[in-house]
Amino acid sequence: MTTTKKYKAPAAEKMLDILELMAKENKYFSVTELSQRLSISSNSVFRIMKELEDKKFIQKNPLDSSYQLTGKLYYLGSSIGNRIALKNIAEASMLLLRDYTRETTLLTKLGSLGRTLVVDQLESLEPIKFLSTVGLEYPSHTSAMGKCLLAFSPPSVLEQYLEHNELTPVTSSSIAHPSRLKEQLEQIRETGYATDMEESCEGLRCLGAPIFNAVGEIEGAIGISGPIFRMSKDHMNRYNKKLLEQARHISELLGYDASRKA
Structure with a gap:
């Protein structure tokens, strides 16, 4: 002693x-x-x-x-991120999506105060690409994955997000009003996926889909991000089918049973 x-x-x-x-x-x-x-x-x-x-x-x-x-502690711990169940389970699906689309594939979870936390990333195979940072937290209302997280979380999460985060427009396409955000979140709940049409960055388009756990709660979101000249609406429609398929697959591996959903 x-x-x-x-x-x-x-x-x-x-x-x-x-x-x-x-x-x-x-x-x-x-x-x-x-x-x-x-x-x-x-x-x-x-x-x-x-x-x-x-x-x-x-x-x-x-x-x-x-x-x-902030998310910096998570960033420091990313070297042992393979111990995180979601990252392990989603790894094969992320690789499949990255190779299928050749675009950057991201895995996210809900961060502090309703923000979006990047858990994992596979870089695009193209020379011109979008890259994020594992451990980074960013505004949820400007991103496809962030909007998925808000859409399928309890209402209190959105309330907390709006209380502590101003809907500051990043581009001319960004959502800047709570009523507009709520409308889009309702639409996301109906379609089961979200888009980012240059809302977080000029020239960048993204797709996002929710991942659910065994008790039907939102566990995270998976997404694809790429430059607009490669992410045409036709490409996004095709990629979205594969994205939703893999999001469902990850959810099932986590024990989610869609048939039990009321």
Whole structure:
């Protein structure tokens, strides 16, 4: 015990305690709450949070100066991402889709506050391609996969997303009003897939389909992204059939039974 204590690093221990607590609860934390719950002085918590914010491990809510984790911890852990069940199960389908379309194929899950978290990616086989970053969180309302995640999540997820994320248009095609987003999410629930028609980036088109788990809940979304000159509407229609087929296959591997859906 004496040897162990000799090499303890109190500041590092406090930082890890803060990160573990924030990882357990998907919400914003104030400095005061962290101080009280972890019995760490407010001054120490403030200094630690400032360092974590500078390193992009946390983000601040400008309305009340509270904090929540970003996706950076996931990015650091992506080297052991093969332990993630969804990634393992979806691997063969992602490879099939990438080889069939020759476009970048992405696997995503719901991130913090309704944002979209990139879990895995297979690069396009073409020289000109769209690339994302594993561990990146991005706005859900501008992407096909993000809209799938919002469409099939409980209503509270959309409410949380609209509360904490402004529908800032990225391009002239971006959704900029909550009513328009809700209309499109309803359409996605009816068709079972989503599109991104240059809503997240000029010249980029994407398709997204939901993945469900054994209890019928949204587990993630899989998608295809490519430049508009290769993603014509005819190509997208053809790719979408294969995408939906593979999304269903992954869902079934996770134990989802569509016949039990009410």
